[in-house]
Amino acid sequence: MDKQEEISAILGVHGDITSSNYLGLPSLIGRSKKRVFGFIKEIVCKHIDSWKPKQISRSGKTFLLKNVAQFLPAYCMTCFLLPKIMMQEIERQFNAYWWCSGSGGGKGVKWMSWEGMTSPKHRGGLGFRSMHGFNIALLGKHIWRCIQNPDLIVSRVLKTRYFPHGSILTASKGVNPSFIWSGI
Known part of the structure; x- marks a missing residue:
């Protein structure tokens, strides 16, 4: 019996520790951070996809993105610096959802980049949070x-x-x- 199995037997912990979670966060972080934290992107995309078929106004979309979607990964972001590429992919989903034309499945015209949308309202932006900046702040x-x-x-x-x-x-x-x- 190797040391890991011996310690597991003493502590009464069973299962593969490499793929386990504790309080919803990964117990071990491997080399591929994007793979380890991929569940965050899946959760955010699942929520956004559930909103797409509904006819929601721009102000409703703004509310959903600012108060629901941007806070879904917040708990994980208080502990870990998430991969910047993954944050950019999530922001692309936010941008695509905000500009989409509704339940018709049309993509809509993106009149402003996500960087512009994260600018404060008094500077012409929409006041969304930069996910990477939010992660750094947390x-x-x-x-x-x-x-x-x-x-x-x-x-x-x-x-x-x-x-x-x-x-x-x-x-x-x-x-x-x-x-x-x-x-x-």
Whole structure:
């Protein structure tokens, strides 16, 4: 019996840990981040596809995208820096849905790029969130929390592992960083 099976037997954990989730997030992150986090894109696309057959006004589409679709991956984005390519693919789905002409299946004319749509309203945009920027902001909250609460267990673990002689603001990636620390 190898060490993994032995530890699994002691802890009473059964199954393949490489494909398991904990609290809805992947337990292990492999090389292919796009594959590991592909479930997020599937969930977002499934929601958008369910809205397509319905006749929804532009303001209704705006509401659905801003308040539902953009927040579906938020929980995962608080822990991990998601692949930029995947975020761009999701944003393309948002853009295509917003400009589509309704239940007729027509694609519609895209009068503005997604980058323009993410601009603030006072600058001529529509005020949507940039998914990558939102991801960075959510991860930035970890830095803020470590600065504000240095006695938290997570703050102490990160300090001990990644910046024992400095602050989190001057810390480098270090040698063999975890995927979570790389994102932060």
